[in-house]
Amino acid sequence: MYDARHIANWFVERARRDGYILSIMSLLKLVYIAHGWHLEMRNAPLFGNKIEAWKYGPVIPDVYAAFRGQGINVSSAIAIPNAVAISEWDSHLLEEVYRIYGRLPATTLSEMTHEPGGPWEQATKRWGWFAPIPNDLIQPHYEQKRRIASKAENNG
Numbered sequence: 001m002y003d004a005r006h007i008a009n010w011f012v013e014r015a016r017r018d019g020y021i022l023s024i025m026s027l028l029k030l031v032y033i034a035h036g037w038h039l040e041m042r043n044a045p046l047f048g049n050k051i052e053a054w055k056y057g058p059v060i061p062d063v064y065a066a067f068r069g070q071g072i073n074v075s076s077a078i079a080i081p082n083a084v085a086i087s088e089w090d091s092h093l094l095e096e097v098y099r100i101y102g103r104l105p106a107t108t109l110s111e112m113t114h115e116p117g118g119p120w121e122q123a124t125k126r127w128g129w130f131a132p133i134p135n136d137l138i139q140p141h142y143e144q145k146r147r148i149a150s151k152a153e154n155n156g
Contacts, residue, residue, distance in 0.1 A: 002084065004049035004060045007031050007094070008067065009077035010086060014098050021073045022102075024064065025056060029109035032058045034097045036119075039135055040142035041093070051133045053123040057113035058133050115141075 011030045015022045022030070031047075038046035049062045067074050086094070101109060113120055119137040 001045055002047045002086065002090075003080060004031055004035075004047040004063050005066045005078060006080050006083045006086070007034060007047055008060075008063045008074075009080065009083075010091075010094050011098060011102070012074055012077045014094070015102065016075075020103070021075050023072055023106045024067055024070070024074050025106035026102075026104075026109055027067060027074050028059050028063055029057060029106070029113055030097060030101060031060055031063055032113060033101055033109075034094055036138050036142040037097060038090070038093060039139040040146055043139075045135055046090070051138070053120050053127075053129065053131045053133050055129065057110045058120050 008027055008031050011022060011027055011034075032051060035046045035051070038044065047060075049060050051058050051060050053059075066078050070076065101112075104112075115121070119133050119141050122137050123131045123133045
């Protein structure tokens with residue numbers, strides 16, 4: 001398991017290779033989405049950092065605190081002591097998340113994480129703003145997304 005800030009660094013560096021700078025909102029959503037798909041595919045969390053339900057969707061407070069000093073746009077990675085290397089499998093997952101979601105506007109990513117019945121909505125309805133969004137809400141949501149996508153592929 002990684003530190004979510006390390007995953008955020010991966011996205012910052014990947015975007016930079018494309019000559020692209022991520023907003024902090026985009027960065028937060030990409031890290032969250034990668035975590036959701038990791039839960040779905042590996043039945044295990046990508047990182048252990050807390051995820052909370054903020055006004056504009058799921059936020060990993062550790063990532064927000066680490067990168068917010070750069071302003072709205074995040075242009076450089078941060079130092080992470082004792083960061084472990086990201087495995088080849090996880091790098092492939094992150095690359096796919098970046099390929100599919102990385103160039104979407106921050107507002108679109110935010111809307112995607114506000115889906116009716118999704119983890120963010122469930123957490124805010126149950127516990128209010130800044131409530132934790134536990135993996136047991138996130139994983140079934142991404143499992144359902146996979147079932148819907150598989151059904152669409154089979155019918156298409």
